[in-house]
Amino acid sequence: MSLLNRFRKGLEKTRNFISEGIRQLQVALGHYDEEMLDELEMLLVQADLGVPAATQVMDRVRAAIRSERNDREDFVHARLAAAVQEILGPKRELRLAPDRLNILLLVGVNGSGKTTTAGKLALRYGREGKRVLLAAADTFRAAAIEQLEVWSERSGAPMIRHATGADPAAVVFDAISAARARSADVLIVDTAGRLQTKQNLMAELAKIRRIIGREAPDALCQTLLTLDATTGQNALSQARLFSEAAEVNGLILTKLDGNSKGGIAVAVAWTLPEIPILLAGLGEGAEDLMDFDPEAFARSLLPEPRNG
Amino acid sequence: MALFESLTGRLQAITERMRGRTRVTEQDLKAMTREIRLALLEADVNYQVVRDLVADINERCAGMEVMESLTPGQQVVKYVHEAIVDLLSIGNNKLALSPSGFTVIMLYGLQGSGKTTMAAKLARHLKETGRRPLLTSVDVHRPAAALQLEILAQPLGVEVYSEPQNRDAVEIARNAVARARYLMRDVLIVDTAGRMTVDNELMDELKAIAAVVKPTQKLLIVDAMIGQEAVNIALAFDQAVGLDGYIMTKLDGDARGGAALSIAKMTGKPIKFIGTGERVEDIEAYDPERMASRILGMGDVLSLIEKASRHLDEKKAQQTLERLQKNQFSLQDMLEQFEQVQKMGSLRDLVGMIPGVNQKKLAETDVDDSIVDRNMAIIRSMTPRERENPKLLNASRRRRIALGSGTTVQQVNQLVNQYEQTARMMRSFTGGGSKRGRRRGRGGLPGMGGFPF
Numbered sequence: 001m002s003l004l005n006r007f008r009k010g011l012e013k014t015r016n017f018i019s020e021g022i023r024q025l026q027v028a029l030g031h032y033d034e035e036m037l038d039e040l041e042m043l044l045v046q047a048d049l050g051v052p053a054a055t056q057v058m059d060r061v062r063a064a065i066r067s068e069r070n071d072r073e074d075f076v077h078a079r080l081a082a083a084v085q086e087i088l089g090p091k092r093e094l095r096l097a098p099d100r101l102n103i104l105l106l107v108g109v110n111g112s113g114k115t116t117t118a119g120k121l122a123l124r125y126g127r128e129g130k131r132v133l134l135a136a137a138d139t140f141r142a143a144a145i146e147q148l149e150v151w152s153e154r155s156g157a158p159m160i161r162h163a164t165g166a167d168p169a170a171v172v173f174d175a176i177s178a179a180r181a182r183s184a185d186v187l188i189v190d191t192a193g194r195l196q197t198k199q200n201l202m203a204e205l206a207k208i209r210r211i212i213g214r215e216a217p218d219a220l221c222q223t224l225l226t227l228d229a230t231t232g233q234n235a236l237s238q239a240r241l242f243s244e245a246a247e248v249n250g251l252i253l254t255k256l257d258g259n260s261k262g263g264i265a266v267a268v269a270w271t272l273p274e275i276p277i278l279l280a281g282l283g284e285g286a287e288d289l290m291d292f293d294p295e296a297f298a299r300s301l302l303p304e305p306r307n308g
Numbered sequence: 309m310a311l312f313e314s315l316t317g318r319l320q321a322i323t324e325r326m327r328g329r330t331r332v333t334e335q336d337l338k339a340m341t342r343e344i345r346l347a348l349l350e351a352d353v354n355y356q357v358v359r360d361l362v363a364d365i366n367e368r369c370a371g372m373e374v375m376e377s378l379t380p381g382q383q384v385v386k387y388v389h390e391a392i393v394d395l396l397s398i399g400n401n402k403l404a405l406s407p408s409g410f411t412v413i414m415l416y417g418l419q420g421s422g423k424t425t426m427a428a429k430l431a432r433h434l435k436e437t438g439r440r441p442l443l444t445s446v447d448v449h450r451p452a453a454a455l456q457l458e459i460l461a462q463p464l465g466v467e468v469y470s471e472p473q474n475r476d477a478v479e480i481a482r483n484a485v486a487r488a489r490y491l492m493r494d495v496l497i498v499d500t501a502g503r504m505t506v507d508n509e510l511m512d513e514l515k516a517i518a519a520v521v522k523p524t525q526k527l528l529i530v531d532a533m534i535g536q537e538a539v540n541i542a543l544a545f546d547q548a549v550g551l552d553g554y555i556m557t558k559l560d561g562d563a564r565g566g567a568a569l570s571i572a573k574m575t576g577k578p579i580k581f582i583g584t585g586e587r588v589e590d591i592e593a594y595d596p597e598r599m600a601s602r603i604l605g606m607g608d609v610l611s612l613i614e615k616a617s618r619h620l621d622e623k624k625a626q627q628t629l630e631r632l633q634k635n636q637f638s639l640q641d642m643l644e645q646f647e648q649v650q651k652m653g654s655l656r657d658l659v660g661m662i663p664g665v666n667q668k669k670l671a672e673t674d675v676d677d678s679i680v681d682r683n684m685a686i687i688r689s690m691t692p693r694e695r696e697n698p699k700l701l702n703a704s705r706r707r708r709i710a711l712g713s714g715t716t717v718q719q720v721n722q723l724v725n726q727y728e729q730t731a732r733m734m735r736s737f738t739g740g741g742s743k744r745g746r747r748r749g750r751g752g753l754p755g756m757g758g759f760p761f
Contacts, residue, residue: 046355048535051346110558110586111420111531140586143456150451164459195561203678228420232352232535234563259418259506261537 003293007300010257010282017261018043019303022077030073037062040080047263047301050233053270057083081298088269088294092276094222094250096130101179101219102186103212107205107246108226109238110193113254113281115144117226118190119151123286130185132157135175137168137208140192148190158182168192168204169211176215187219196241205246222249224278227268229253229260239272250278253292257282262301265292318343319384341366344388351566351603354539357573364391389600395569396596399553399578405439406524411495412485414521415555416514416545417529419502422557424453426529426583427499428460429591433581434495435466442493444469444484446477446517447501457499460588467491477501481517496521506541511548518549527580528554530567538567539574546575557583560590564603637731639695643687646680685713686723698724 001009008015021043025036032040037058044054060083065071096102104121106114118134125132134157138144145161152159160175172189179187191208194201212221225248227235242248253265265277277292322339341362348358368387405411413430415423424445431441443461445468447453454470461468469484481498488496498521503510518526528545530538545551556568559582568579579594628641687695689712694700701709701724703717710717 042355045349046536048537051349109533109561111422113420141456142459143452146452146455147450195558197560197562228531228533230418230531230535230537231533232563232566233350234352234533234561237562238533255419258503259537259541261535264535 003290004296004299006282006288006290007280007293007296010280011262011297011300013259014047014261014263014301015303018047018301021046022303027073032065032071032073032076037065037076040076044263046261048232048261048267049263050236050267053087053263053267056087056270057266060086077303081302084266084301085294085298087266088297089273089276091291091293091295092250092278093291094224094278096125096186097220101184101216103176103179103189103216103219103221104186105189105191105208105212105221105223105246106226106252107191107223107242107248108193109195109228110141112193112226112228112231113252114138114193114226115147115151115190117224117252117254117279117281117289118148118188119155120281120286120289121186121188122151122155122157124289125186126155126157131182133175133179133182133184133187134159135171135187135189136161137171137175137189138192139164139166139168139171144190144192157188169208172208172211173215176212176219179216196238196245202241202245205242209246223247224250224252225275226252226254227264229256229262229264229281231264233264233267235264235268236271239268239275243272243275248275250276252279252281252289253277254281256280257288262297265297318347337366337369340369340384344384347604348566348569351564351569351605352533352535352538353566353603354536354570354574357539357570360573361391361395361569385604385606389604389606392569392600392603393596396572396579396599398572398576401553401578401580401594403580404525404552405495409494410489411524412498412521413495413525413527414498414500414514414518414523415527415529416500416549417502418506418531418541419450421502421529421531421534422583423502423529424456424499425460425586425588426555426557426581426591427457427497428464428466428588429583430497430581431461431466432464432588433591434497435464439495440493441466441495441497442469442484442488442491443467443497443499444480444487445499446480446484447499448475448477448480449501449503453499453501464588477513478516478520482520485521498523506544511544514545514549525552525580526550527552530554530556530571532556532558532561532565532567533563534567539570542571542575542577546577551575551577553578553580555579555581555583556594559602560584564605565599566603568599569603635735637734639687639690639698639727640692642727642730643684643695646684646687650680650684682713682715682719683723683726686710686715686720689713698727 022040025039027036041054041058044057045051049057057080061076061079064079065076068075106118108114115138122132122134132155134148134152136145136148136159138148139162142164145164149159160171160178162171162174168191175187175189191205194205196202209223212219223246225239225242227238231238239248239251251268256262268275269277280290280292282288282290319340322336322343344365345358345362348361349355365388368391369384403413415427417423427443431443434441443457443466445454445457454468454472458468458470469487471480471483474480477500484496484498498517500514500517526549528542528551530542542551542554554571554577556565556579559565571577572579579599582592582594584590584592628637628644631637631641686709689709694705706717706720710720
């Protein structure tokens with residue numbers, strides 16, 4: 001299945017919801033008026049874009065309607081998709097440095113999918129023939145280490161672990177020396193879930209980041225924030241506060257298919273354009289963790305403009 | 309987003325302009341309605357629900373007299389708050405137990421919403437109230453799910469029934485019921501598998517499990533951070549499997565939990581409990597008033613008081629008080645106070661619960677927990693004699709303490725100064741057991757002056 005089709009399938013519910021909303025507007029003779037545009041804006045809010053991002057999208061659409069003197073339905077829908085894509089920005093991928101150790105530090109709130117993402121990334125890079133090492137730095141949650149261990153077996157990537165309750169920074173420290181000894185290409189670090197408002201836990205992340213900087217100054221370390229796409233506007237607080245603590249390099253939008261509205265991607269991109277969305281989880285399988293494609297996303301979120 | 313100015317502040321700004329007039333005009337109302345709508349949408353309240361609610365609030369405000377109160381903004385917020393509380397006060401918030409003497413509680417929800425942790429919390433809560441619960445995990449999908457439940461339950465002394473090799477959730481559920489009856493337990497808590505999607509496959513599995521365990525209570529676990537989709541998820545579960553109520557988790561963060569309002573309005577089902585932390589004891593009864601304040605970003609003074617009383621050691625506080633009155637407040641006492649403060653959680657969390665604290669300002673201010681950590685480290689690097697008698701602390705001792713605690717001599721000096729100030733202040737309050745001193749001592753938290761902010 002092509003990337004576009006994967007996004008289309010994942011965002012099907014939201015697209016149908018917006019299509020249905022538009023259908024109910026009964027755009028008179030195929031032209032939008034001001035009131036209908038307001039309703040369209042509210043449809044976006046209901047897709048989790050949040051008020052600021054939805055307003056921004058519609059401002060751009062309204063500007064285009066004015067400057068092109070065109071309020072036809074197809075034109076409006078095309079500009080809508082274009083505005084969403086503009087805000088999402090260019091496609092940015094998760095890139096590994098070819099010639100040195102890559103450290104992927106997975107952070108996020110409880111239940112956002114860190115361990116699962118760690119496992120899927122291990123499988124992905126293992127299949128590409130890279131030497132992958134997993135670090136079980138979630139020493140807090142009951143059975144988190146065992147959960148990652150299952151992924152370690154599935155992917156064949158060895159796992160560095162300490163006992164539950166151990167200092168996660170110490171696990172990372174050991175994992176780095178192990179990665180060196182085995183000349184690993186990728187070290188994937190799974191950390192404990194934490195709510196972004198817990199200062200002491202955020203300080204712990206900053207410490208892990210510092211230790212990586214000190215112990216592996218030559219490695220390329222990327223902090224990746226997993227964000228449950230079902231999340232509402234709190235995602236903005238998550239992205240902001242995690243960035244402050246651990247220099248987030250990119251976002252992974254998990255659980256984007258199924259029950260998420262998906263619009264939170266636009267809200268985050270609008271509020272924090274400096275943090276790119278790199279990957280999207282579009283299914284439960286390892287191969288469903290895909291590169292985030294703004295164009296495919298924008299086209300899948302909104303109804304396709306009818307041609308002709 | 310929690311970092312917005314409070315709704316009260318924004319409404320206050322609008323009502324400032326109404327001074328001198330006696331009635332709220334259409335235009336004022338429109339402006340206020342807009343702010344209320346934005347505040348609710350920021351809190352992830354479902355758009356349809358916001359619309360209905362705003363209509364209700366408009367009605368309540370329409371006849372409002374501006375002069376009735378000096379702060380019409382607050383008056384409006386009060387109306388909004390009341391409207392939300394009314395909505396949230398739906399149904400019975402108590403857990404229903406079966407009159408037959410054998411209750412089955414079935415938990416379900418999306419992946420990562422916190423089912424397994426909540427199952428353990430419920431087991432602990434029920435055990436504390438004199439029940440004999442048995443836990444079971446029928447999650448055959450997520451790796452180590454049953455193990456997680458076992459680890460959580462083990463210190464509680466609650467048994468977990470699981471079959472790690474069995475891939476048939478319905479069969480495990482059936483066996484769990486038999487096991488619970490055999491062990492003569494009065495409550496069985498069934499933790500089911502989470503899914504990414506509310507799909508037919510999941511619903512069929514849940515229906516099949518429900519048919520076997522015949523749940524007394526079917527409870528949906530909802531993450532407080534969830535967005536606009538919350539209502540559809542709740543409705544889907546309600547229609548397919550049935551829903552008796554729900555439990556909202558992760559309310560210890562800064563999520564406003566607007567979904568609570570949406571679900572209450574659209575399903576008419578009550579919240580039974582709320583989850584407020586990662587530890588098994590972090591489960592609380594649901595209170596509509598507090599939830600309404602939270603959705604409106606009004607701070608949560610009740611939680612603050614509850615937190616303080618739960619973690620403050622009465623006896624220790626009394627001892628400190630006595631020592632204060634005898635002029636014996638030492639660095640050791642100060643250390644104990646720091647420890648008590650820390651037990652309550654991070655300072656920022658605590659300050660954030662005070663109403664009127666501007667969340668945006670708070671985010672910018674440096675409420676730094678590490679100062680408490682640092683000060684504790686400094687005192688811990690002192691000998692017992694030094695702690696009791698700070699006069700001993702000469703330059704060389706201070707150097708040693710700085711080295712031992714990983715701080716600087718200046719930081720040690722700072723702490724000692726702070727201690728002396730606090731001790732002086734305490735003496736002036738308690739001054740030889742005067743009336744005023746005693747009253748103050750019993751009422752407040754002793755040693756507030758010792759807080760590093």
